Amino acid sequence: MLEQLEQIxxxxxxxxxxxxxxxxLEAWRVAHLGRSSPLxxxxxxxxxxxKEERPKxxxxxxxxxxxxxxxxxxxxxxxxxxxxxASLDEEQLDVTxxxxxxxxxxxxxxxQTLRRIYAIFAEMGFQVYRSREVExxxxxxxxxxxxxHHPARDMWDTFYTSTEGVILRTHTSPGQIHAMxxxxxxxxxxxxxxxxxxxxxxxxxxxxQFTQVEGLAVxxxxxxxxLKGTLTDFARRLFDDPNVGTRFRAxxxxxxxxxxxxxxxxxxxxxxxxxxxxxxGWLEILGSGMVHPTVLxxxxxxPEEYSGYxxxxxxxxxxxxxxxxxxxxxxxxxxxxxLEQF
Ligand code: DAH
Numbered sequence: 001m002l003e004q005l006e007q008i009x010x011x012x013x014x015x016x017x018x019x020x021x022x023x024x025l026e027a028w029r030v031a032h033l034g035r036s037s038p039l040x041x042x043x044x045x046x047x048x049x050x051k052e053e054r055p056k057x058x059x060x061x062x063x064x065x066x067x068x069x070x071x072x073x074x075x076x077x078x079x080x081x082x083x084x085x086a087s088l089d090e091e092q093l094d095v096t097x098x099x100x101x102x103x104x105x106x107x108x109x110x111x112q113t114l115r116r117i118y119a120i121f122a123e124m125g126f127q128v129y130r131s132r133e134v135e136x137x138x139x140x141x142x143x144x145x146x147x148x149h150h151p152a153r154d155m156w157d158t159f160y161t162s163t164e165g166v167i168l169r170t171h172t173s174p175g176q177i178h179a180m181x182x183x184x185x186x187x188x189x190x191x192x193x194x195x196x197x198x199x200x201x202x203x204x205x206x207x208x209q210f211t212q213v214e215g216l217a218v219x220x221x222x223x224x225x226x227l228k229g230t231l232t233d234f235a236r237r238l239f240d241d242p243n244v245g246t247r248f249r250a251x252x253x254x255x256x257x258x259x260x261x262x263x264x265x266x267x268x269x270x271x272x273x274x275x276x277x278x279x280x281g282w283l284e285i286l287g288s289g290m291v292h293p294t295v296l297x298x299x300x301x302x303p304e305e306y307s308g309y310x311x312x313x314x315x316x317x318x319x320x321x322x323x324x325x326x327x328x329x330x331x332x333x334x335x336x337x338x339l340e341q342f
Contacts, residue, residue, distance in 0.1 A: 001042070001049065001057045008038045009064045016071055022079050025072070033068055109323070109342040110211055110331055113315045114193055117213050120237045121191045124230065126215065129190040131175030133197070137165045139174035143298040144255040152254045157199040168197035172214035173255060176291070176310060179216060180299025187219035188308070193315075204327040211315045216291070218301055218308035224258070224290055227309035231288060235264050238318070245271060247282065256289020256310055268324070276324065283321055286313035 012032040019025050031037060042061055046054055107115070118128060137148075146152050156170035175192035192214040200206050217226065232246050245265035253259040263284050266277035273279040288311035293303035301308075316328050323342075330338045 001045075001053065002060055005039075005042060005057070005060050005064050008032075008042065009068065012039070012068050013071065016075055019075060020079075022076070022083070025076060025079060029072060033065070033072065039065060039068070106340070106342060108331075108339065109319050110315050112342060113319045113322070114211065114213065116238065117313075117315065117318075118191070118193070120234055121215070124189075124233070126189045126191045126217075129175060129179050129192050131169075131172065131178050131192050131194060133169055133195055134161075135167055135169040135174050137167055139177050140167055140169055140171075143177045143295065144173055145292050145294045146254050150254070159197050159199050169194075170198050171196050172212040172312060173310070175214055176216045176255075176295065177299050180218060180296070180301060183218075184300035187217075189217045191215045202329060204329065207316070207328050207332060209332060210328070213313050213315060215288075215311045216308065217310075218291065218296070218299075218306055220306055222307045222309055224309070227260075227288060227290065227311070230309075231262050231286070231311060235262065235285065239264060239267060239322075241267070248288075251287060251289075253287055253289055255292050255295045257292045259287065259289035262286050262288060262311075267321075276321070285318060285321070286311050288312070 012028075015028055015032065019028050032039065034040065039061065042057075046058060046061075049057060140156075140158075141150070141153050142148065158170050159168040161167060172192045172194055175194070179188055179190050179192065194211065195209060196212050197209055198206070200208055202208060217230075228248060235246050236242050236244050244267070247263050248260040249263065251259045251261045261284055263282035265271045266274060266281050266283050268274050268276040269281065271281040273281050277283050288309065291308035291310050296303045296306055296308065316331055319325065319331070320328060
């Protein structure tokens, strides 16, 4: 039995010599130290030995086991070291190679326009006021001077929800009421940016989903001149031209009286007339007016004491003008070939 152990040891050592990678080493461990290896079997056979022989054989078998385990660990360490140096040799870094250029992300063109608008109004003392996109019928229409069944409601094709009276806002104007009810009776100067929704045919000029920036100023001495001055200055800053021509055209919105639309001189043709301005020389950029007394009252302000102006513009339209983009659908299509140009 003792001789047999020596033979087991010698065979295991010879086999270990030939092992040259970690997988083979694991196979060797199973074969020579595993549960059904000759060495382990010799432990099982010890029951059949005489009393005198048993301790000697047992001791020797243990010694062989400990020795083989030690050789296993030495070999494992050696193989790992060899694998490491091999991979270091193979994967040498050439620090003189040029790097790979990183693809840089960028802001969406509409986000860029929004930020430009925020910056201009921030300098004029307007705060950004965030309002909800899911609105009640009251806020979207009634409080803006369009009671139920008022024909002016048809100006906006509305997404209704399955909950009675809950809709997606068709414009940012309902935020005016939220702001007034929150700030009353203090004076207000806010812009209200955000997404709006309309159940409309998607065309080159209209999307179902688009952004607006609303503006609202309420105080005790606010006049139409303030509105004109603020918006004229805004247009000059937005188009980066202190001499850009602007004009106000009388218009109608239920929530303002009087109402006006503001045009800027066409910066493509300088006012001479071209395809961008449809030969008029002017580009419409926003709607505006003095806040209607009914709207002030719904907001909690007494129209005898307070007045205000409001305006609303479409950043998609402004971006299209700034970059001469002829199709609004590009903006929300997530086509990188388009987005990467900004
Ligand atoms: N809410 C209007 C729309 O979506 C835009 C607008 C016009 C907003 C005049 C205003 C305003 O605040 O005074 O068509």
